[in-house]
Amino acid sequence: MNNKPKTKLLTISLLCCGRPDTTERCLKSLMPIREAIDSEIQVIDTGCSKETRKIIEKYADEVFEFTWVKDFAAARNFQLDQANGKMFLYIDDDEWFLDTTYIIEFFKDPRCTEYNVGGYFQRNYLDFEGKEYEDTEVMRMCRVDPDVCFKGKIHEYIYPGCGNTMFMDARAGHFGYVYESEEENVKHSLRNIPLLIEMMDEEPDELRWPYQLAQEYKAIKYNKELLDLCTATYNKIADSKEEVDKKYRGSFACGIVIAMARLEMLDELMAFYEELKKKKNLFPLPMAKIAFYAAKVHFINDENDKCKAEIDYYLDVYEKVGKDIGLMFIQGGIFSNDTFNETNMNLMYCYAMTCGLRQGDYGPLVHYYRRITWNSKVVRLNRGFVMTLVAEAAKVGYKKEIRDVLNKFFTSEGFRNLLEKIIDEAVIDFDEEGLLNIKNAFKTTEGEKELNLFMDVRILEHQISSIESWDSFKQLLDILEAYAQLTVKWQRVHDSMFPSENPSFTLAQETKLGCDINDFIECESKDVPKALSYIKDMIGRRPVMNPAIGELADMYGRKQQLDALRAKNPVKFQEMYNLEEQILLQIAELDAAGQVDEAVATYQELIMAIKSTYGVETLHV
Known part of the structure; x- marks a missing residue:
């Protein structure tokens, strides 16, 4: 309990356990607040190294030592008791504020002390490069009242967490959930799981602990445990009228569906979804998350009308809830906060466009392709959509609606490479007319020159593979030489399309085959062992070309035999x-x-x- 006289407006505090690099980055990010607001920085040393302690003392107004007792709430309460500020804001030592503008604006407003609790957004990076991330609301601010405290040995929280609430539009970067290996991920969660189970036993009616335990199970893919936990907890509160239970109910229902999807229990998933639709006991946001999974099931089963119905519901909830930060916070939870993230939205757009193409309707294609976040650092598209788009191009050739979407694949090197990979995998299903149609589909696109050459390679491969017998070694060698020249020409255009400051050109398999053919032609009459080694390298480069390469090997062997007879x-x-x-x-x-x-x-x-x-x-x- 903190009854100290308040000499500051704000106390900014963090627990520190000895990470010098992340600690300094964290403390540096606090300095703009420290300089702009009547505030103090307090650091609780829970076992820092000498190096880290020196860094702390360089930035902190006060440093306190606390003996770690495997209880985060105990450490936070000690932290709170030292505060001299009317308001209390905390951050972890492996986080740092990306921008403090809104925090400063908030604390400069005289009304800031009217708020009981609040927080900001934790930006959890999903890779070490920081390309992908998820923003999650975290309650990290409170007014320092005598009855305020922290609860929970792990995943601690501010109690009572109610009253006037303000979430500041600020992000704290965090790499804490990115691991070098899956083993590290599991090790981290297995450290937390026993404590959460212990707290569940101590407080069986506190839903926060199974809620956090479910998150741990999901993170390490303990899917059966996730399903059992979420099912038991959901059933416990399925008919509760309490508002807090309704919020938790959505999270546990989503946990059930996530576990079922991972365990490939798709019939059970759809049956549970139908039950939820009848009961109408969830907020729209978690229902939209479950509709996302239902749409995926219908998509896989080619149930296009049913898939479109789920997409329509999902997008309707997005318009009504997804654009409202307040409603997202009220209705959301650990398994539904990402319902409308870029990846999920893009996938739903892909499902909608694919269902349209399957039914001969280009309307969804025209409507949704512009909504995909083509220019984001990381964009995931549904492969089924791209395959359907390519198949439609093979059928109809140039069509403006298809051309406009194909042109988007030249937004980035990654999209271009994905498109070429899927075309390459699909060519076996098309005849020469289909391949020519795909080539024509790229007319007037930014990648027309390269894709023309790319398709010319595939068309020539198709023609070569269609020849059952060769009249002569020269005939075979001439067409292989033409193939080699074409692949090298395509590779040059391919590499030049997305120039880089640090180019790391990687030859495609067809180009490697072309180079092998050129090397073979260069030495076939001079160095037989070397020529044979090049033929050996050719096998498997492009499976479609294996019969022709096999014929080359056979003919070259006979040629060597005849050359030996001629020499006698x-x-x-x-x-x-x-x-x-x-x-x-x-x-x-x-x-x-x-x-x-x-x-x-x-x-x-x-x-x-x-x-x-x-x-x-x-x-x-």
């Missing part, structure tokens, strides 16, 4: 070679005249003559 007696070999050509012409004439039996008999005599002399059936390759 060049004159005699040339005479027999010329004779074979003359007889082959005669056989062709007999066959053309309908004298098939005579042609076959003559051919068999020719084979026997060559075989008896050279041990092979033909001197041509």
Whole structure:
């Protein structure tokens, strides 16, 4: 209990346990507040190193030592008892404020002390580069009243957390939930889980603890445990009229659905969703999150009308709730706060466009493709949508509605590469007309030049794979040389389309095959072992080309055998070679005249003559 005279407007405090780099970044981010507001910075040392202690003393107004007792609430209450401010704001030492403008504005307003509690947004990064993140509201501010305290050995919270509330439009960056490995992630959660179970036993009616435990289970993919916990807790409060239970009920219902989806219990998921729709006991926000999963199930099952109905509901809730920060806070929870994040919104747009294409309706395509956040650092698109778009292009060729969407794939290198990868995987399903249609679909797009070459490679591969037999080694080598030149030309245009300050060009498999072919042509008459090694490298580069490469290997082997025979007696070999050509012409004439039996008999005599002399059936390759 803090009954100290208040000599400051604001106390900014943090617990510190010895991370020098993150601690200094945190403290530096507090300085604009410290300088602009009548405030103090207090740090509670729970076991810092000497290096970290020096950093703390450089920034803090006061430093207090606290012996760690494996109880965050105890440490926070000690922290709160030291405060000299009327208001109390805290942050963790592995966080830092990205911008303090709104915090300063709030505390400069004389009415700031009228608020009982409040907070800001924790920006949890999902990767070490900080490209992806989720913003979550965290209650980190309170008025320093005598009855205010913290509760909870872990995931501690301000009590009583009610009254006038203000969430400031400020973000605190946080990498604390990004781990080097899944083992580290599990290790972290397994440290927290026993404490949460212990608190559940101590306070069986406190929903906060199963709520936090569910979050831990989800993080480490303990899906069966997540399902059992959320089912038991949801059933406990399913018919409760208490407003707080309604908020928690949505989170546990979402937890059930998330677990079912991960466990591939899709029939059970849909049955539970139908039950929820009948009971009408959830806020619209968690229902929209569950509708997202229902839409995905219908999408997988090609149930387009049902999928569109769930999309319409989801987007309707977005308009009514998703754009209102207050409603999002009131109705949200750990499993529904991300309902309308960019990834989920983009996926729903993809589902809507795909369902339209499946039914021959381009309306959703025209309507929704502009809503996708093409220019974000990380954008996830549904592969089924891209595959459907490519299949439609193969069917109809150039069409402005398709062209406009395809053009968006040249917004970034990642989109372009995704598109090419999916086209490459799909070409086996298309005939030459379909491949030409895909090529034509890119007319007037920013990537027209590159995609023309990209498709020319696939069209030539299709043509090569369609040839059942080759007339000669030269014929095969000529078309492979043309293929090699085409792949190299495409690769150059591909690499130049998205120039980088630090280019790290990676050759595509078709280009590697083209380079192998060029290297083979360069040395096939000079260095047989090297030429054979290049053929070996070619196998598997492009599976569609394997039959032609196999034929190349076979013909090249026969060519080497004939070259060896020629070397023994060049004159005699040339005479027999010329004779074979003359007889082959005669056989062709007999066959053309309908004298098939005579042609076959003559051919068999020719084979026997060559075989008896050279041990092979033909001197041509």
